[in-house]
Amino acid sequence: MQRIKMADIARAAGVSTMTVSRALRQDGRIAPETRRKIQRIARDLGYVPDRIAAGFSSRKSGFVGVLVPSLNNTHFAETAAGLQNGLHPAGLQMLLGYTNYEKAQAEQLIETMLERRPEAMVVTYDDHTQRARRLLVEAGIPVIEIWEVPPKPIGHVVGFSNRSSAAAMTQHLIELGRCKIGFIGEANDAGTRGAQRRRGFLDAVRAAGLDDSRLFATAPPPIGMMQGRDAMAALLERWPDTDAVLCVSDPCAYGAVSACQLAGIGVPDRVAIAGFGNFEISLCSVPAISTVAISGLAIGAEAASLILRLLSAEGRTGAAPRETILVDTGIEIRGSTSPID
Amino acid sequence: MQRIKMADIARAAGVSTMTVSRALRQDGRIAPETRRKIQRIARDLGYVPDRIAAGFSSRKSGFVGVLVPSLNNTHFAETAAGLQNGLHPAGLQMLLGYTNYEKAQAEQLIETMLERRPEAMVVTYDDHTQRARRLLVEAGIPVIEIWEVPPKPIGHVVGFSNRSSAAAMTQHLIELGRCKIGFIGEANDAGTRGAQRRRGFLDAVRAAGLDDSRLFATAPPPIGMMQGRDAMAALLERWPDTDAVLCVSDPCAYGAVSACQLAGIGVPDRVAIAGFGNFEISLCSVPAISTVAISGLAIGAEAASLILRLLSAEGRTGAAPRETILVDTGIEIRGSTSPID
DNA sequence: GGATTTTGTGTTATCGGTAACATACGATAG
DNA sequence: CTATCGTATGTTACCGATAACACAAAATCC
Numbered sequence: 131m132q133r134i135k136m137a138d139i140a141r142a143a144g145v146s147t148m149t150v151s152r153a154l155r156q157d158g159r160i161a162p163e164t165r166r167k168i169q170r171i172a173r174d175l176g177y178v179p180d181r182i183a184a185g186f187s188s189r190k191s192g193f194v195g196v197l198v199p200s201l202n203n204t205h206f207a208e209t210a211a212g213l214q215n216g217l218h219p220a221g222l223q224m225l226l227g228y229t230n231y232e233k234a235q236a237e238q239l240i241e242t243m244l245e246r247r248p249e250a251m252v253v254t255y256d257d258h259t260q261r262a263r264r265l266l267v268e269a270g271i272p273v274i275e276i277w278e279v280p281p282k283p284i285g286h287v288v289g290f291s292n293r294s295s296a297a298a299m300t301q302h303l304i305e306l307g308r309c310k311i312g313f314i315g316e317a318n319d320a321g322t323r324g325a326q327r328r329r330g331f332l333d334a335v336r337a338a339g340l341d342d343s344r345l346f347a348t349a350p351p352p353i354g355m356m357q358g359r360d361a362m363a364a365l366l367e368r369w370p371d372t373d374a375v376l377c378v379s380d381p382c383a384y385g386a387v388s389a390c391q392l393a394g395i396g397v398p399d400r401v402a403i404a405g406f407g408n409f410e411i412s413l414c415s416v417p418a419i420s421t422v423a424i425s426g427l428a429i430g431a432e433a434a435s436l437i438l439r440l441l442s443a444e445g446r447t448g449a450a451p452r453e454t455i456l457v458d459t460g461i462e463i464r465g466s467t468s469p470i471d
Numbered sequence: 472m473q474r475i476k477m478a479d480i481a482r483a484a485g486v487s488t489m490t491v492s493r494a495l496r497q498d499g500r501i502a503p504e505t506r507r508k509i510q511r512i513a514r515d516l517g518y519v520p521d522r523i524a525a526g527f528s529s530r531k532s533g534f535v536g537v538l539v540p541s542l543n544n545t546h547f548a549e550t551a552a553g554l555q556n557g558l559h560p561a562g563l564q565m566l567l568g569y570t571n572y573e574k575a576q577a578e579q580l581i582e583t584m585l586e587r588r589p590e591a592m593v594v595t596y597d598d599h600t601q602r603a604r605r606l607l608v609e610a611g612i613p614v615i616e617i618w619e620v621p622p623k624p625i626g627h628v629v630g631f632s633n634r635s636s637a638a639a640m641t642q643h644l645i646e647l648g649r650c651k652i653g654f655i656g657e658a659n660d661a662g663t664r665g666a667q668r669r670r671g672f673l674d675a676v677r678a679a680g681l682d683d684s685r686l687f688a689t690a691p692p693p694i695g696m697m698q699g700r701d702a703m704a705a706l707l708e709r710w711p712d713t714d715a716v717l718c719v720s721d722p723c724a725y726g727a728v729s730a731c732q733l734a735g736i737g738v739p740d741r742v743a744i745a746g747f748g749n750f751e752i753s754l755c756s757v758p759a760i761s762t763v764a765i766s767g768l769a770i771g772a773e774a775a776s777l778i779l780r781l782l783s784a785e786g787r788t789g790a791a792p793r794e795t796i797l798v799d800t801g802i803e804i805r806g807s808t809s810p811i812d
Numbered sequence: 813g814g815a816t817t818t819t820g821t822g823t824t825a826t827c828g829g830t831a832a833c834a835t836a837c838g839a840t841a842g
Numbered sequence: 843c844t845a846t847c848g849t850a851t852g853t854t855a856c857c858g859a860t861a862a863c864a865c866a867a868a869a870t871c872c
Contacts (some may be wrong), residue, residue, distance in 0.1 A: 133611075135858060146822050151860060176609060178493075181586040183858035188528050200549035210542050211569060218580075223587060226567045227559075228552060239559075245522040246564060268517060270474075280820055355755035384755065387840055391757045411752060412695035414725065416732045487852050492830060500849060515828060524828035527857055 134177045142171050142221070148291045154179065174450045194222050194437060195243035197253045204260030205426040206254065209276065209385055212430020213252065220438055229256075237262040244269050250437045255280055255289060259319035264311050267470050272440045273411055273449070274433050278323055279454060285444045286440070287454040288433045292323045295459045296330030297420045297431055299404050302420070304338045306375035306469055308402055311335060314361045314386060315378030324351060327406060344369050353378060355411075358385025363393070366401075373401060374467070380405035380412040383419050387466065402467040417465030424459050432457060472528070475518045483512050496742055535563050535778060536584035538594040540572045541693055545750050546767040547595065550617065553771020563590070567736045569726065572692045578603040585610050591778045596621055596630060598661035613781045615774050615792070616762030619664055620795060621812075627781070628795040629774045630757050633664045636800045637671030640745050641717055643802055645679045649715035649743055652676060655702045655727060658688030663720045664691075665692065668747060672717050694719060699726025704734070707742075714742055715808070720744035721753040721770055724760050728807060733807065743808040758806030765800050773798060 134190030135282065136154075141149040143162065152160050153168035185191045198206035206228075214224050217246055225246060227239040237259045239284050250271050255278035258266075266284050269272045276291055300391055316324040328345065333340045346365040358377055362385065366372060377383035383405030390397045397403055397417055405412050405421040412419035431443045432455050440450055477495075482486045486505065493501050494509035526532045531672035535558055539547035546568075555565050566587060568580040578600045584592065593611050595621035595757030599607075607614045607625050614626030619633055644652055654672045657665040669686065676683045687706040689698050699718055703726065707713060718724035731738045738744055738758060746753050746762040773796050781791055 137858080144700050147859080148823080148861095149821055152821085155860095159821090161820060164820080173845095174660050178582075178585050178606075178610075180589055180858055181583075182523060182527055183531060183827095184860070185861040186523055186829095187858070189827065191523055201551050203548075205541050207542035207544075207548060210567075211571075214569065218583070221582055221583075223566060223583065225564060226551075226570075227565075228555065230552075241519075242522075242562075242564065244519050247521060247523055265519075269519075296695060319472070355751050359755060381751070384752075386759050388755050410722070411725075413698060416727050416729050478828080488829075489831095489853080490851055493851085496830095500851090502850060505850080521828055524857095525830070527859095528828075528830040530830095530857065 133180075134175045135397045136177075136360070139168060139172050139177060140176060141173070143168050149400050161183065191247040191249060192222055193225050193246050193248040195225045195227070195240075195246070195248040195251045197229060197236060197239055197243075197251070198226050199256070200253055201226075201228045203352070205277075205407055205424070208255075208426030209430040209433075212427040212432075213434050214430075216393070216431050216434025217437065222437075229254075233257065233259050233262070237265075240265050241245060248412050249441055250274065252433050253284075254278060256322055258284075272322060272437060274436060276429050276433055278326060279456070283454070286436060286452055287395065288429055288436060289455075290424065290457050290459045291330075292326035293330035293333065295424075295461075296327035296376065297334040298330075298461055299336035299406070299420070300331045300337075302463065303374040303376065303402055303404060303467060304334065304340070306402060306467060308373070309338075309340050310344065310369065310372050311340060311366050311374040311376065312344035312369060313376050313378075314346045314348060314358060314382055316350055316353065319344075319349060322351075324353075327353035327376075327378055338353045344372060348378075348382075355381045355385040355388070358382030359389040359392075360385075362386035366395070375401060375403050377403065378407050380407045380419060380421055381407035381423070381464075384411045384415050387415060387417070387419060398466050398468055399470055404467055408462060412462075412464070415466070417468075420464045420467040421462050422459055423462045425457065428457050429465070438458065474521075475516045476521070477518075480509060480513050480518060483516070484509050495513055498524040503658035506785060510803075532588040532590060533563055534566050534587050536566045536568070536581075536587070536592045537587040538568050538577060538580055538584075538592075540570050540595055540597070542567075542569045544693070546618075546748055546765070549767030550771040550774075553768040553773075554775050557772050557773075557775020558778065563778075570595075570798060573750075574598065574600050576601070578606075583607050589795075590782055591615065593617060593774050593778070594625075599625075613778060615777060617774055620797070624793065624795070626795055627772055627777060629777060629798065630796075631765065631798050631800045632668035632671075634671035634674065636765075636802075637717065637747065638675040639669035639671075639802055640747070640761070640763050641672045641675035642679075643804065644715040644717065644743055644745060644808065645675065645681070647715070647743060647808060650681050650682060651685065651710070651713050652715040652717065653685035653687060653706050653710060653713045654717050654719075655687045655689060655699060655706060655723055657691055658686075658693065659691060661797060663692075665694075668717075668719055675776050676762035685713060689723075694723050696722045696726040696729070699723030700730040700733075701726075703727035707734070707736070716742060716744050718744065718746050721748045721760060721762055724807075725752045725756055726759060728756060728758070739807050739809055740811055745808055749803060753803075753805070758805075758809075761805045761808040762803050763800055764803045766798065766807070769798050 136147045138148045151166040223366045229236040245317045250272045276288045278289045405419045408421045408423040412421045477488045477491045481491045494506040570577040593615045596616045617629045619630045746760045749762045749764040752763045
């Protein structure tokens with residue numbers, strides 16, 4: 131089974147391959163009639179252009195590498211969707227990889243993705259290995275970190291402050307009059323998003339002069355509903371008088387709510403519970419769960435549009451100035467933290 | 472910024488590029504000493520091989536195209552994860568695209584993916600357009616449909632029968648003694664997975680001689696929790712004496728459970744509710760939701776291993792015989808359908 | 813009406829590797 | 843001691859498209 135290539139069309143049309151190449155792109159000065167004829171022949175022959183070869187020749191691969199910790203997570207799935215929506219119309223194909231929250235896996239994926247000569251890389255903020263950072267820097271392409279504003283960015287940034295968002299939500303719990311507030315999340319001290327949220331929690335609790343010891347560490351991410359449930363049960367056993375809990379994410383918070391339901395503990399009457407991320411479950415849960423609203427779709431869309439901007443502005447000497455784009459976040463107050471009458 | 476290429480290494484080592492090419496692969500007969508020297512130089516120079524060029528030359532792109540309806544869905548996210556796990560170690564990069572349940576989008580994605588010359592295509596079963604099917608067939612590469620066993624497969628299959636699984640779950644509801652059973656799902660009559668589940672529901676209900684009219688049609692997919700909630704409320708308004716409901720998926724079923732909670736309707740006492748897919752929410756919900764257990768990870772893993780098998784067995788004349796791999800499914804009975812005392 | 817520009821198309825080289833074949837040389841066999 | 847072979851490496855061609863430049867014919871100018 132021989133694939134049709136440009137030379138076949140050229141032969142059929144009695145022109146050179148260069149003319150075919152020009153006719154099939156918007157580019158180039160071509161007689162309208164010639165173009166129509168070539169397009170018709172291409173269609174009749176069922177020609178499928180070879181973008182690999184085209185990219186190889188024009189030194190533009192048409193790929194953008196994207197790394198997320200997990201696909202099985204609304205956040206990152208939406209980010210990927212936002213990226214695809216923005217990149218696909220521009221002829222860019224997303225190379226998606228998920229790291230399963232493992233640094234070694236991330237480094238591995240970065241390495242193999244770079245072998246595909248992407249035109250840009252999008253990586254979810256994390257405490258990447260030195261080698262991973264070096265590979266990204268030396269690739270000489272735009273690198274965009276998403277989902278946080280790193281203290282030491284590798285390149286461009288599309289994110290927000292997990293720390294201050296978590297602090298804002300904690301502040302809300304404090305203003306409810308709660309004073310024995312716990313936190314459920316990973317214990318990892320490295321610079322991850324979860325750790326930033328824990329820091330924000332501590333910022334707010336300490337500023338209010340409250341007990342800052344009620345940190346319940348789960349296993350490393352991914353932290354799902356059942357982890358949240360188990361953690362909540364354990365936290366209440368250890369500190370039975372806890373009156374509010376901030377969870378590192380919404381699924382985790384839903385697990386905490388379900389633990390209370392099973393134990394007959396009223397939410398929000400006895401314990402207020404808040405999550406992070408505005409997942410669907412936090413809206414549909416009974417009671418609905420207060421959460422920090424972030425749009426993964428927006429992050430993906432912003433990253434995509436930044437990439438398009440950076441790639442089209444490639445006339446500059448040296449690297450483009452570092453861009454930092456902040457996406458909006460907000461606190462959604464719902465039933466799980468409504469004031470006690 | 473000039474990238475290092477094989478020629479640079481060859482010059483530094485005083486050998487030809489061909490020797491470098493051989494040394495950096497496992498292939499070829501190379502003096503161990505030469506290989507070590509070349510590998511060291513490559514490392515020192517920070518060489519990153521160009522897999523695009525390599526693939527272009529060897530006529531193997533190293534890509535596998537994967538199409539799923541949605542990423543924001545545990546099912547397909549796990550499938551993608553299973554595929555990546557299986558393909559990445561073999562040096563294959565997944566090109567992932569999501570169709571948002573739209574046929575036109577699927578056709579578009581198939582077209583642009585084929586321009587990347589993938590070595591195989593994985594598509595989620597759906598009622599694809601004629602043109603999409605033709606493109607896939609004419610690509611001359613292995614095509615694998617997943618998540619259903621199609622009546623007219625395009626190529627290979629890794630799936631299960633949505634219809635009989637749904638029938639089995641409906642049968643379970645019938646055996647509970649329920650006789651006014653509803654179904655919540657899409658109305659679309661096309662050959663989608665949801666439509667197959669509805670057929671299975673009807674099979675079982677009719678076989679038992681029960682009322683088969685309680686079909687509540689939601690909007691087209693994606694069908695989320697809130698759609699399930701609204702649909703359940705509307706279904707109960709229309710048919711207040713309904714005593715069991717099968718939902719097209721778990722998130723939808725959770726929405727239905729939450730609708731009952733809000734309305735003060737006991738689950739399972741007054742209405743039993745079952746879902747489909749074994750999402751985390753069905754396990755963590757209170758009550759936990761009975762569901763059809765399917766492993767998206769297994770589907771992805773099976774598809775990946777089938778691809779590797781097909782690609783390595785490319786010595787055959789003509790196409791390889793069509794393979795159909797069935798993955799296990801089972802009924803998980805949980806609180807939402809426990810018998811009334 | 814000849815010079816200049818514009819338009820449409822062709823030619824050549826090349827992107828970074830690898831397949832296929834060629835070759836030099838030391839080892840082994842007879 | 844020569845014929846044969848296997849091993850390690852080099853040479854050449856090419857994968858399918860496009861960039862850069864060349865060039866003839868038609869259009870425009872003064």
